[in-house]
Structures are given as C-alpha cells and as structure tokens.
Amino acid sequence: QITLKESGPTLVKPTQTLTLTCTFSGFSLSTSGVGVGWIRQPPGKALEWLALIYWDDDKRYSPSLKSRLTITKDTSKNQVVLTMTNMDPVDTATYYCAHSSSAVAANFDYWGQGTLVTVSS
Amino acid sequence: DIQMTQSPSSVSASVGDRVTITCRASQGISSWLAWYQQKPGKAPKLLIYAASSLQSGVPSRFSGSGSGTDFTLTISSLQAEDVAVYYCHQYYNTPLTFGGGTKVEIK
Numbered sequence: 001q002i003t004l005k006e007s008g009p010t011l012v013k014p015t016q017t018l019t020l021t022c023t024f025s026g027f028s029l030s031t032s033g034v035g036v037g038w039i040r041q042p043p044g045k046a047l048e049w050l051a052l053i054y055w056d057d058d059k060r061y062s063p064s065l066k067s068r069l070t071i072t073k074d075t076s077k078n079q080v081v082l083t084m085t086n087m088d089p090v091d092t093a094t095y096y097c098a099h100s101s102s103a104v105a106a107n108f109d110y111w112g113q114g115t116l117v118t119v120s121s
Numbered sequence: 122d123i124q125m126t127q128s129p130s131s132v133s134a135s136v137g138d139r140v141t142i143t144c145r146a147s148q149g150i151s152s153w154l155a156w157y158q159q160k161p162g163k164a165p166k167l168l169i170y171a172a173s174s175l176q177s178g179v180p181s182r183f184s185g186s187g188s189g190t191d192f193t194l195t196i197s198s199l200q201a202e203d204v205a206v207y208y209c210h211q212y213y214n215t216p217l218t219f220g221g222g223t224k225v226e227i228k
Contacts, residue, residue, distance in 0.1 A: 039219075046219055046220070046221045046222050047165065047208055047210075047219040049218065049219065052215070052217070062216050063122070063216055096165075105153065105171065106212040106217060107155035107167060108155075108157075108167060109167045109176065111164035111166070112164065
C-alpha cells in the first residue's frame, strides 16, 4: 500500500526559504523507473507541477521556478525534500507530493493529502 | 511548454446524464494524457492514464478517449459522488502541465 505525506511549515514570511518533506511508504525510490513529484495548487486555482526526482537521481524542474527550486531524495529515510527560495505571497498554495511509477510515463498514481503553506508577513 | 485547454469550465447535469469533458493540447502528445478527479478539500485522484486506460478501482462509468491533441473524459451515467473538479494532465514531456479544470455539479 503506497502512502505519501507532506510536512513542513504552514506559515512562512516573504523572502524566506520553504522546506517541505515528503515521507512515503510502500515503495522504494531506488526501484528503477520510480519517481516522486511536487505539485501545488493555489486556493481555488488549478494544479501546477513544480519538480520531479527519479530513482536514478534525475531531476526535472518547472522552467518558470527552476532558479528557486531544489529537489533531493534520501532513499534510506524514504523521503523527498523540496526547497523553494525567496517565497512570495503568490506562492501561497497547497503543496502535494505524488508517486510516479514510470520514468516513461510520469503521471501520478498516488498523492499525499497536501499541506497548505501561507506566505505572509 | 505544452498548454492544456479544458472545456467547459463547468457543467451542471442531472443524475444519470452523460457528461463529456474535453481537453486540447497545444501540440501533439500522442496518448500521454491522464485525467484526475479532485473532490473538495481532497488530493487529486488518478482516473485515466494513457488517454484511455482506466486506473484500478475506478468505476467503469468513467472512460477516456483521444490521441494527438484532442481528448475526452466521459462519465456515462453521472452519480452524486462524481461532483468534483476534473483535470487533464500531459506527461509527454516536461514541464508537465495540467488543464485549468472542469467543475462538475448536479443540476
């Protein structure tokens, strides 16, 4: 049974760095083809893909946010960490991590419950 | 970036009605398309992948079709529990992109 759960601060100040952790179970990020992605959703708005990391440490980023994002994995802890620098109120959103079972087909078949991050002074 | 355009943005239908949602990609994506259902306050749930493959456990009233640039999600007989926002998602290449969503309501 695959589960994922996001954790991190619920409130950050503008210009601060956000660090989110996705802790998962039921799969290994050392298995060929497996990936974990981050997707966010501002209140009342659509989904936006942020980043994706694969079992072989291949990393992909949204071009519009690439300069602010870093995604890493700790296979031994079953965790994926996303950092986003220079936070702004427009970054207020629910942040989801999600599992992808294939590097060839990066759809997301399991999602975490999401964590709402508010950016405000 | 590949833009995904969904229509309509919202639809209201009666229980038992057939509901069709369309998604158009700004360039060909073969069949690298997924559909998700998101209920209020919940995470998205994968319904369809590879344009027409039903994810395990998803009711058979949901179906997907299309390839290239034009895709559809059909609910053959709308149920009350299908009230949600539906998103298409292309994974032909990165950056991965999602459609703007279609809100399905009961009339």
